[in-house]
Amino acid sequence: MDEKRYQRKIYLEDKPRGEAVNEILEAASLSPKTEFIPTSEALGRITSEPVFAKVSMPHFHASAMDGVAVNAEDTYEAHEQRPLHLSKGEQFVYVDTGNAIPQQFNAVIMIENVQILDDETIEIIEPATPWQHIRPIGEDIVQEEMLFPQGHRLRPADLGALLAAQITEVPVAKKPLVTIIPTGSELIQAESSLTSGKIIEFNGTVFANYIKEWGGEPDLKAIVRDEPENIKKALLDAVEVSDIVVINAGSSAGSKDYTVHIIAELGTVFTHGVATRPGKPVILGQINGKIVVGVPGYPVSAYLALEWFVRPLVCQYLQIPVPKRQTLEVKLGRRIVSTMGAEDFVRMNIGYVNGQFIANPLTRAAGVTMSLVRADGLLVVSPDLLGYEQGDTVEIELLRPLEEIRNSIVFSGSHDLTIDLLSSQLKRQRNDMRIVSSHVGSMAGVMAIRKGEAHVAGIHLLDPETKEYNVSYVKKLLAGQEVVLYPFLKRTQGWIVPKGNPLKVNDVAGLAEAQAEYANRQKGAGTRILFDLLLKEQRISPEQINGYDREMFSHLSVAAEVKGNEKAAGLGIYPAAKAMNLDFIPVADESYDLLMTKAFFESEQGRWLVSIIQSEAFKIEVDKIGGYAVASDAEPIYI
Numbered sequence: 001m002d003e004k005r006y007q008r009k010i011y012l013e014d015k016p017r018g019e020a021v022n023e024i025l026e027a028a029s030l031s032p033k034t035e036f037i038p039t040s041e042a043l044g045r046i047t048s049e050p051v052f053a054k055v056s057m058p059h060f061h062a063s064a065m066d067g068v069a070v071n072a073e074d075t076y077e078a079h080e081q082r083p084l085h086l087s088k089g090e091q092f093v094y095v096d097t098g099n100a101i102p103q104q105f106n107a108v109i110m111i112e113n114v115q116i117l118d119d120e121t122i123e124i125i126e127p128a129t130p131w132q133h134i135r136p137i138g139e140d141i142v143q144e145e146m147l148f149p150q151g152h153r154l155r156p157a158d159l160g161a162l163l164a165a166q167i168t169e170v171p172v173a174k175k176p177l178v179t180i181i182p183t184g185s186e187l188i189q190a191e192s193s194l195t196s197g198k199i200i201e202f203n204g205t206v207f208a209n210y211i212k213e214w215g216g217e218p219d220l221k222a223i224v225r226d227e228p229e230n231i232k233k234a235l236l237d238a239v240e241v242s243d244i245v246v247i248n249a250g251s252s253a254g255s256k257d258y259t260v261h262i263i264a265e266l267g268t269v270f271t272h273g274v275a276t277r278p279g280k281p282v283i284l285g286q287i288n289g290k291i292v293v294g295v296p297g298y299p300v301s302a303y304l305a306l307e308w309f310v311r312p313l314v315c316q317y318l319q320i321p322v323p324k325r326q327t328l329e330v331k332l333g334r335r336i337v338s339t340m341g342a343e344d345f346v347r348m349n350i351g352y353v354n355g356q357f358i359a360n361p362l363t364r365a366a367g368v369t370m371s372l373v374r375a376d377g378l379l380v381v382s383p384d385l386l387g388y389e390q391g392d393t394v395e396i397e398l399l400r401p402l403e404e405i406r407n408s409i410v411f412s413g414s415h416d417l418t419i420d421l422l423s424s425q426l427k428r429q430r431n432d433m434r435i436v437s438s439h440v441g442s443m444a445g446v447m448a449i450r451k452g453e454a455h456v457a458g459i460h461l462l463d464p465e466t467k468e469y470n471v472s473y474v475k476k477l478l479a480g481q482e483v484v485l486y487p488f489l490k491r492t493q494g495w496i497v498p499k500g501n502p503l504k505v506n507d508v509a510g511l512a513e514a515q516a517e518y519a520n521r522q523k524g525a526g527t528r529i530l531f532d533l534l535l536k537e538q539r540i541s542p543e544q545i546n547g548y549d550r551e552m553f554s555h556l557s558v559a560a561e562v563k564g565n566e567k568a569a570g571l572g573i574y575p576a577a578k579a580m581n582l583d584f585i586p587v588a589d590e591s592y593d594l595l596m597t598k599a600f601f602e603s604e605q606g607r608w609l610v611s612i613i614q615s616e617a618f619k620i621e622v623d624k625i626g627g628y629a630v631a632s633d634a635e636p637i638y639i
């Protein structure tokens with residue numbers, strides 16, 4: 001393979017996103033092609049031309065009520081004091097709702113207002129007005145009337161109107177065919193077995209489904225290895241048949257990032273690098289008249305780039321405007337730093353606490369797929385800003401329905417596996433509520449309650465003086481605030497070590513002596529406070545601990561670090577060790593309590609939370625994990 005021809009490209013442009021998208025829209029000038037499809041299958045499709053009714057609805061004068069059809073003139077004499085008799089056939093006929101009205105009649109009297117005297121005769125006491133209770137021809141739809149203009153997205157009721165007007169086949173815009181080419185020699189299908197360095201290909205499926213959602217027809221190709229000839233062939237095959245081509249990864253400055261050179265060789269490159277973070281290394285080009293969008297490999301960058309560049313192309317093809325997201329004004333719980341000169345897209349969590357929406361940034365790392373799963377909204381920081389201060393009011397694009405956000409219980413503080421159980425039990429009882437948790441550590445959890453950014457915080461803070469948990473911290477840090485400490489769990493902290501405890505770790509002294517590779521927790525985490533106390537008690541300095549500066553953010557991450565490394569050790573809770581099939585040496589029993597504002601504790605959501613904690617079903621689930629005792633009949637401590 002002639003790989004030398006494709007030199008690394010180190011410097012990327014920083015083109016404004018709007019400029020980059022306009023360029024490709026102009027070059028593409030995609031226009032819709034019409035196809036006729038059965039009306040019953042046209043849900044969500046876009047009409048490609050105006051649609052006119054073939055027949056009227058109703059196409060005959062139809063009775064709107066069950067009753068009798070009459071000629072209004074025959075009934076004018078009827079009066080309460082002078083009941084009028086009408087004879088069947090000549091002066092009236094019985095009709096049901098929807099029946100055609102015989103030619104000689106022009107009104108319907110409801111059956112309730114008719115006195116049946118015998119088989120042939122009825123009596124009425126009120127005259128009928130012409131056309132009463134009759135749906136005249138075309139009341140609903142008039143033949144030749146325009147039902148829909150072009151560019152209308154068909155909804156279920158629209159399909160009904162089309163069929164009623166006898167349109168059984170509807171002209172819609174053909175879906176643009178979008179070919180998706182995942183590239184990368186490290187990629188494997190999810191079904192294959194994983195070895196180090198291999199990554200499961202999943203961006204392709206994400207793309208295919210967004211494209212479907214946006215109205216396109218995706219064609220997800222097999223993984224293409226990082227070899228110029230393979231990439232070239234995949235691109236040439238794709239532009240032959242598709243309307244738009246998406247090629248994933250190989251967009252940056254890596255030694256195997258050939259895509260940009262290949263597009264340049266086969267056609268034109270308009271853009272390599274846009275002024276956005278993440279998503280910078282986008283490639284926009286054209287081969288044989290077809291637009292090729294090279295989206296970065298990292299999943300978050302990939303999704304954003306797809307939305308910025310592929311969605312407008314799909315919409316251009318369908319001739320519909322690019323839909324805008326609903327926005328929400330929120331208060332920022334944390335400061336947000338942004339790059340000058342580039343648009344920043346920050347994934348955000350939003351909570352509705354104390355009557356206001358508070359938003360906090362999720363991780364900014366472009367490789368974290370779960371940040372897209374968890375995000376409630378997207379904050380777009382414009383290129384001329386350096387960011388926002390904590391407490392600023394900003395507008396956020398919503399990625400989730402507002403109702404869902406409003407009903408979320410915002411959970412902060414320390415991580416514990418039982419919070420996930422609590423969350424699923426709550427969802428079982430109240431499918432309109434959910435727990436959103438961020439694992440920031442006990443101390444940050446207390447602060448989140450103090451600043452009104454969370455409803456509940458899980459905390460386990462050992463007071464080195466009193467050897468008591470939580471109470472002294474809350475009293476000191478939340479003085480003057482009305483809060484409740486709800487005794488939740490007793491759990492055991494201990495050494496998490498490889499099976500068989502090869503380094504024979506039993507205490508901090510042993511840990512230091514064996515020079516174990518220690519996986520520490522972040523500052524402010526309850527486990528970290530415990531560890532520092534153990535060091536102090538045994539007069540061991542942090543410098544003696546190998547790995548003291550490596551901070552993990554949860555018990556499970558500590559266990560994951562220990563797994564597969566015979567020299568590693570960590571401090572954490574029993575279930576984390578069990579989950580990763582590691583050994584556990586108990587060190588201390590601790591109280592993991594729930595800190596809440598009094599207002600939340602007494603709210604409907606707060607009462608639900610407590611009722612789930614006290615439920616038998618929850619206790620059974622917790623017992624299944626092992627290593628916990630749920631505090632039963634707990635009395636909340638008002639502070």
Ligand SMILES: Nc1nc2c(c(=O)[nH]1)N[C@H]1C(S)=C(S)[C@@H](COP(=O)(O)OP(=O)(O)OC[C@H]3O[C@@H](n4cnc5c(N)ncnc54)[C@H](O)[C@@H]3O)O[C@H]1N2
Nearest residue numbers: 182199200201202203204249250251252253296297298301
């Ligand atoms: N020296 C520099 N390095 C990088 C730069 C840079 O400017 N200078 N940019 C970084 C940024 S920002 C991004 S974004 C990535 C873009 O990388 P590529 O588009 O070249 O993609 P890869 O390196 O091949 O992959 C990145 C990452 O994503 C995974 N990946 C790729 N395809 C898929 C897929 N279909 N499904 C799931 N995951 C996928 C891939 O395995 C890598 O882990 O470059 C930075 N580096």
Ligand code: MOO
Nearest residue numbers: 278279280301366
């Ligand atoms: O631009 Mo990359 O897309 O930041 O992660």
